[in-house]
Amino acid sequence: MLIFAGIDTTSNLFGACCYALSIHPEWQIKLREEVQKQYSTYEQLNSDNINVSNQITNFINECMRMYTPVPYFIEREVKQDHKVGDYFLKKNSEVSLCLFPNNYDSKNYKDPFTFNPDRWNQQGIDPFVFLPFSIGKRNCIGQHMALMELKCLLVYLLMNFEVNSVGEKQVWTFKFVYTIQNEKFIKLKRIGK
Numbered sequence: 468m469l470i471f472a473g474i475d476t477t478s479n480l481f482g483a484c485c486y487a488l489s490i491h492p493e494w495q496i497k498l499r500e501e502v503q504k505q506y507s508t509y510e511q512l513n514s515d516n517i518n519v520s521n522q523i524t525n526f527i528n529e530c531m532r533m534y535t536p537v538p539y540f541i542e543r544e545v546k547q548d549h550k551v552g553d554y555f556l557k558k559n560s561e562v563s564l565c566l567f568p569n570n571y572d573s574k575n576y577k578d579p580f581t582f583n584p585d586r587w588n589q590q591g592i593d594p595f596v597f598l599p600f601s602i603g604k605r606n607c608i609g610q611h612m613a614l615m616e617l618k619c620l621l622v623y624l625l626m627n628f629e630v631n632s633v634g635e636k637q638v639w640t641f642k643f644v645y646t647i648q649n650e651k652f653i654k655l656k657r658i659g660k
């Protein structure tokens with residue numbers, strides 16, 4: 468369970484981050500400058516300074532909002548008859564949450580289809596709206612580890628590689644697993660060596 472829950476999710480999100488870097492070069496430049504400002508070598512990155520950059524955290528949050536790695540399969544059994552808004556939930560039935568509607572609702576996010584990591588600087592994003600790791604007793608036990616892994620990977624990537632799109636227009640899409648639609652993926656170019 469730990470391996471299944473921990474590997475595919477994190478690698479999927481890292482793929483989404485690479486995709487976002489490739490189609491938003493302005494963010495790639497901004498984050499690389501940030502990384503160079505915070506850490507002069509990869510070895511300097513440690514548990515004390517891994518969270519210093521709001522920009523990296525904001526970038527990961529925005530990737531999790533737009534390309535959320537676990538969009539379905541957050542399931543719960545209804546313990547008693549219940550009414551939620553206009554919906555009647557019958558005892559013993561199963562409810563499955565889908566995160567996309569929340570993440571792309573303009574009631575929750577201004578211009579939800581625009582990739583804008585800076586939106587995470589603002590206060591007031593309801594924690595019950597942004598649920599990439601679910602919420603409650605059975606939420607993700609690996610969320611802090613996942614974010615640390617992601618930050619290490621991004622710092623290493625940005626220090627050592629340029630991330631570019633292959634071909635004209637790549638589209639991130641959902642087909643049970645996410646892939647870039649025409650499957651040409653992205654290419655990396657080593658920098659500074």
Ligand code: HEM
Nearest residue numbers: 472473476477480536537599600601605606607608609613
């Ligand atoms: C970006 C990475 C990750 C995402 C988006 C993610 C997301 C989730 C979600 C949505 C759930 C469902 C919780 C629910 O049903 O309410 C979950 C459960 C779980 N996750 Fe993660 N996860 C990630 C990384 C990890 C990692 C790195 C580990 C372990 C090293 C991990 C271990 C688990 C386990 C064991 C559960 C089941 C918890 C339970 O049923 O009590 N996850 N995760």
